[in-house]
Amino acid sequence: MEKNTSYVITNKRVIIKTGIIGIDYTDANLSKINNIFFKQGILGRIFNYGSIWIATAGVMGMPFVEFKSIRNPKGTLRLLKKLIS
Secondary structure: OOOOEEEEEOOOEEEEEEOOOOOEEEEEEHHHEEEEEEEOOHHHHHHOEEEEEEEEEEEOOEEEEEEEEEEOHHHHHHHHHHHHO
16 A cells, blocks of 8 residues: 655644554754755656755754655745745
């Protein structure tokens, strides 16, 4: 069974919710974001999807929060940069 993943960006944090029966949450305060990385291959450019890695100051021992294969990654990147500036 494939996992269901939701990505949420609020004015205070980013949240990733994964799972259908057992649900895992990962979140990071916007104030803890150190850097944002973006990757989009050729197919991603054609079909408007890509991945964003958010480098944080230690979210539950994980240095990165990843938004995998999301639609409109450039728009999401612009939004995140605006929220953390």
